[in-house]
Amino acid sequence: MSTDNPGIDPLDGLRAPQDPDCDVFLTGTVFLDIIFTGLDSAPVRGTESWARGMGSSPGGVANMATALARLGLHTSLAAAFGDDHYGEYCWDALEQGEGIDLSMSHTVPGWHSPVTVSMAYEGERTMVSHGHEAPGPEGTHGTAVPTGEPPFPRCPPRARAAVASLAPGRTEPWVAVAARNGARIFADVGWDETGRWDLDALADLEHCQAFLPNAEEAMRYTRTDCPRAAAHALAERVPLAVVTLGSEGAYAVDAATGASAEVPAIEVEALDPTGAGDVFVAGFVTGTLADWPLADRLAFAGLTAALSVQEFGGSLSAPGWAEIAAWWQRVRTFADQDPAALQRYAFLEELLPAAARPWPLRRAVPTIGFRHPV
Numbered sequence: 001m002s003t004d005n006p007g008i009d010p011l012d013g014l015r016a017p018q019d020p021d022c023d024v025f026l027t028g029t030v031f032l033d034i035i036f037t038g039l040d041s042a043p044v045r046g047t048e049s050w051a052r053g054m055g056s057s058p059g060g061v062a063n064m065a066t067a068l069a070r071l072g073l074h075t076s077l078a079a080a081f082g083d084d085h086y087g088e089y090c091w092d093a094l095e096q097g098e099g100i101d102l103s104m105s106h107t108v109p110g111w112h113s114p115v116t117v118s119m120a121y122e123g124e125r126t127m128v129s130h131g132h133e134a135p136g137p138e139g140t141h142g143t144a145v146p147t148g149e150p151p152f153p154r155c156p157p158r159a160r161a162a163v164a165s166l167a168p169g170r171t172e173p174w175v176a177v178a179a180r181n182g183a184r185i186f187a188d189v190g191w192d193e194t195g196r197w198d199l200d201a202l203a204d205l206e207h208c209q210a211f212l213p214n215a216e217e218a219m220r221y222t223r224t225d226c227p228r229a230a231a232h233a234l235a236e237r238v239p240l241a242v243v244t245l246g247s248e249g250a251y252a253v254d255a256a257t258g259a260s261a262e263v264p265a266i267e268v269e270a271l272d273p274t275g276a277g278d279v280f281v282a283g284f285v286t287g288t289l290a291d292w293p294l295a296d297r298l299a300f301a302g303l304t305a306a307l308s309v310q311e312f313g314g315s316l317s318a319p320g321w322a323e324i325a326a327w328w329q330r331v332r333t334f335a336d337q338d339p340a341a342l343q344r345y346a347f348l349e350e351l352l353p354a355a356a357r358p359w360p361l362r363r364a365v366p367t368i369g370f371r372h373p374v
Helices: 061-070 085-098 173-180 203-207 215-222 227-234 276-289 294-308 321-331 339-343 346-350
Strands: 022-027 030-037 053-060 075-078 080-082 106-108 115-121 124-130 159-166 184-189 208-211 240-244 250-254 260-263
Touching (some): 022 276, 053 085, 061 075, 061 085, 080 085, 159 173, 159 276, 173 203, 184 203, 203 208, 215 227, 227 250, 250 294, 260 294
Parallel strands (some): 030 115, 080 106, 159 184
Antiparallel strands (some): 115 124, 240 250
16 A cells, blocks of 8 residues: 555545445556656657666556545556566556555566657646557456457446546447446546537447546536537536636536535645646545545645646655645645645645654655565
8 A cells, every 4th residue: 555645534434334445446557657757858860869767667558546545545457568578567566566456457467568658848738658459358467368248348237326438420339337336437538539419429428427628628528619608508418517727726516516625726836747637637536535525635646646747647646644634744844835725725624644744744755666675
């Protein structure tokens, strides 16, 4: 289990014997992320650039899985892993390092792990990726996977919630199965390369409790010119519409009550935005399962995302409760801090440990591993 989760269970007091062991299920592609930091500028053609720092970690869907696990949720991930050293490293980092359940995952013999190289500079990043689509049958770690079987997961585990990534014209059968089994489905969406921006093309949207697009995606899908209007339009299709507004924060509409909430973003120095969207979703899922008020969920999701962009990398930067506690302890020492802004996060008091490590926190930057102990 990650050392960044100091024994905090956000669902403490809500668990019952009949509840599923899994809090959140998700599936997708795991990349090996190699992150170069300390670059003064973007690479220039025909020249060699030296980075002052480098790290490696599982990426792709592992960003969100790690963020969920570090917030104390029992997380199950179904993914394919290559049988190369990269795949072994990602498997061990997620299972042993983060405590993520990989019993639904499998190793694919002869398939190499997808890789992304990320170069961070000036608060932005440039990425280059390589990989081939993985076979999808269900199997177990370290064993051959028979060919000709249906895509996995054939039957997702019983869970409180599941996170899906929607795409136009694509249906994932596991989403409907998970919803029928009582999981609350949270969904994000990517850029529509077709340019049609048709909500009806997102077939699995009908199973979703919450839909979390960014402002541009929300406005295009709803044919509106205001992200808040887009959120209200989306609330006609899903029980809960959450639109992220970038540096302005986030806005949400609860279709059942008609209530809306808006929380401004926390101003931070962004070093690397990789994975911030995944961390936001993880924070919002956590607050929803903990049955917090809508505004508190938005505030918490925004806080975790803000903390993540102050570190480099995707899963590397996902904050745990230790980081959240250190931030809360430090921010209250600012003499010029707006009392109203502090009050927005006062709900954290009952959750956080009494003592926090000094700020700023720095994790050891992971690498693939050393042959001998150092």
